[in-house]
Amino acid sequence: MGSAEKMNAQQPVRPFIEIMDCTLRDGEQTSGVSFLPHEKLMIARMLLRDLNVDRIEVASARVSDGEQEAVRMICKYADQIGKLDRVEVLGFVDGGQSIDWIADSGCRVVNLLAKGSEKHCRCQLQKRPEEHLADIVSTVDHAIERNLSVNLYLEDWSNGMKDSPEYVYTMLSALVKTKICRFMLPDTLGVLNPLQVIEFMRKMLRRFPNTHFDFHAHNDYDLAVSNSLAAVLSGCRGLHVTVNGLGERCGNAPLSSVQVILKDQFRAKTNIREVKLNDVSRLVAGYSGIGIAPNQPVIGENVFTQVAGVHADGDNKAGLYFNPLKPERFGRRREYALGKNSGRANIAKNLEELGLELTPEQTRRVTERITELGDKKEIVTQEDLPYIVSDVLKHDVPNDKIKLISYVVSTAYGLKPGANVKVEINGRQYEAGATGDGQYDAFVRALRYIYKKYLNRTFPILANYVVSIPPGGRTDALVQTVITWNDNGKLIRTRGLDADQTESAIKATIKMLNIFEE
Numbered sequence: 001m002g003s004a005e006k007m008n009a010q011q012p013v014r015p016f017i018e019i020m021d022c023t024l025r026d027g028e029q030t031s032g033v034s035f036l037p038h039e040k041l042m043i044a045r046m047l048l049r050d051l052n053v054d055r056i057e058v059a060s061a062r063v064s065d066g067e068q069e070a071v072r073m074i075c076k077y078a079d080q081i082g083k084l085d086r087v088e089v090l091g092f093v094d095g096g097q098s099i100d101w102i103a104d105s106g107c108r109v110v111n112l113l114a115k116g117s118e119k120h121c122r123c124q125l126q127k128r129p130e131e132h133l134a135d136i137v138s139t140v141d142h143a144i145e146r147n148l149s150v151n152l153y154l155e156d157w158s159n160g161m162k163d164s165p166e167y168v169y170t171m172l173s174a175l176v177k178t179k180i181c182r183f184m185l186p187d188t189l190g191v192l193n194p195l196q197v198i199e200f201m202r203k204m205l206r207r208f209p210n211t212h213f214d215f216h217a218h219n220d221y222d223l224a225v226s227n228s229l230a231a232v233l234s235g236c237r238g239l240h241v242t243v244n245g246l247g248e249r250c251g252n253a254p255l256s257s258v259q260v261i262l263k264d265q266f267r268a269k270t271n272i273r274e275v276k277l278n279d280v281s282r283l284v285a286g287y288s289g290i291g292i293a294p295n296q297p298v299i300g301e302n303v304f305t306q307v308a309g310v311h312a313d314g315d316n317k318a319g320l321y322f323n324p325l326k327p328e329r330f331g332r333r334r335e336y337a338l339g340k341n342s343g344r345a346n347i348a349k350n351l352e353e354l355g356l357e358l359t360p361e362q363t364r365r366v367t368e369r370i371t372e373l374g375d376k377k378e379i380v381t382q383e384d385l386p387y388i389v390s391d392v393l394k395h396d397v398p399n400d401k402i403k404l405i406s407y408v409v410s411t412a413y414g415l416k417p418g419a420n421v422k423v424e425i426n427g428r429q430y431e432a433g434a435t436g437d438g439q440y441d442a443f444v445r446a447l448r449y450i451y452k453k454y455l456n457r458t459f460p461i462l463a464n465y466v467v468s469i470p471p472g473g474r475t476d477a478l479v480q481t482v483i484t485w486n487d488n489g490k491l492i493r494t495r496g497l498d499a500d501q502t503e504s505a506i507k508a509t510i511k512m513l514n515i516f517e518e
Contacts, residue, residue: 016269017262018238020214021047021255022057023284024070025090027246030290037070039287043243044074046283048083050276053255054238057111060090061098068105075106084108088151093135096142103146110143111184112136114171116154118164129167133174140178151182153216158187161200172208182212182238187227190220190250194230201234214238217253219245224253229261232268243284244292244299256281256298256330264324275331298330358389401426402513409439409502421446426517430454440505447509459516460485460492467501481505485512492516 024040027033035043040058047053059071071089078084084107091098091110102110114136115121121132136152143150152175154160160168172183185204192200197215204213215231217224217240228239239262245254256277262268281299285292294302303325348363358366366389405422416435419442423430430450436442444462451457464484481504485492492515496507 014267014269015232015237017232017236018054018214019255019259019270019272020055020057020088020238020240021051021053021242022216022240022252023047023242023246023255024056024058024074025060026057026240026248026252027242027244027284027288029248030246030251030288031248033246033288033290035070035287037066037073040070041073041077043280043284043287044087045077046276046280047243048078048086049081050273051280052271052273053086054271055086055088055109057088057090057240061092061101061110062094068101071102071105071107075108079106085149090153091139091143093132093139096139099139099143099146099148103148108147109149109151111151111153112139112143112180113153113155116157116168116171116185116188117160118167119159120156121167129170133171136175137178140180144179150178150180151184151214152180153184153186155186156188157185158192158196158200159189161203162191162196165203168204169207172204172211176208176211182214183208184214184216184238184240185231185236186216186240187218188216190218190224192227193221193223194226197227197230198234201231201236205235212237214240216240218247219250219252222250224251225257225261228253228258229266232262232266244281244288244290244296246284246288246290254296254299260298260325274329278330278332298325362389400514401517402510404506404510405429407443407506409443411439417442419443419446421450423447423450425450425455439502443502443506444509447513459513460487462486463491465505467505479504481508483508483512485516487516 024035024043028035044056044058047056056074058074059067071087075084075087078087087107088109088111089102089105089107091102091112093112093114098112099110115125115132118129121127121129125132127135140150140152154168154171157168175183185201187197201213201215205211213231213236215228215236215238217227217231219225224245228241232239239258240252241255241258242252243255245251245257255272259270259272259274259277262270263274278299281292292299292301294300297303403424405424407419407421409417409419411417417437417439418433418435419439420433421431421443432446432449432453434442434445434449436445448458451459462483463486466482468480468482479501481496481501483494483496483505485494492512494508494511494515496504496509496511
């Protein structure tokens, strides 16, 4: 055997882990979250086409006509791209009604919900285990007759393994002889810890070694991700996740966190396209109305932002503060925050990206100004830097080539808001009026009219608009507007601060126009 063959023989085989996303079913059980059918379709498209998850669970059977319409739309799309077998719907042991509902919706896979603990079987169903088993087998047979593939949930499996393991083993001993494809083991109440997951999963695999087991975690003790990894370490072949960790109570295991831990910590293989994780997270956050914590791993707004100046300095010196979670993996980029902890190295990083070269003394003075703003809890963005530099050094960097001379915005009941604007662009003044869906929209429309009619030009489109009270501020004081602009894929973020919301947005817009002009 050659050296290369010996090396390959010594390397452990990287396991493949199947990822099933249940955002559209379990994630929709988040308090206050309800997706419209077209929203479900858009999320399903991104999960299947862009993120490339192995399977998606999209609904519960017999919920509503709207739910069935959503399932039909998703299945039609999945069939068109050859991925219909990846779409699954939760069904129940209800005499075949769920099976018929799912089959009539165009879906080809049912995830059948059965009882995984004797307590649930006897107390909720008020049936003996053998009666429940017979009902399950009958439902599976009916599903096969309707040409459906069947996976089986053992609801409350975690408590079943704690309190009635013989019940679990008896059920599995009979059901592994049927045509069930996968057995899905949920920690329904989120009560397990990683050591228990390892113990219980290994017991299942010792008794049923050729069986495909999925693990479905809940996050009540903040252990969903750890428990998912423990299941994989014990031989589990599939994991259930949701985008942004949506789910009942404390939610489910977040897809993004599970993915990076599987790849980086366990060296496992999945089919997930990591570069799309951020996009799908933003889509689901928008439709669900549930925001993403700024410090949420991988997908949070701040997770690739260095604040401490010593970290920026270390990044300049052989990437001392980098880890394997590089932002480029996820279609993002590293940023260096500007504030009282920035330090010269952090300021220098931002100046370098803007192409501004300052002497050490000038950098020191700019750093002092940013520190002063940070002490007042002001947010400083990279786009603010040219203005801070100009203010501190008392020279025109950059020149204000676009100046707002005057404007009037108005609104009245029953009429569309309007705006009249006069601006100076490169020394010449222009004036225009427009109406819009709001005062600020009318202002921007008037500006765009000026650019198109008099300059035969356009300017970046608005990508995001966030209004807030400045950190540490009061509701009766200043309003902060942060606007993100898209210039052919390049993002420009500008901030306006004023007692009036429209005025603060206008200030951010004029700042953007000057940056764009430069």
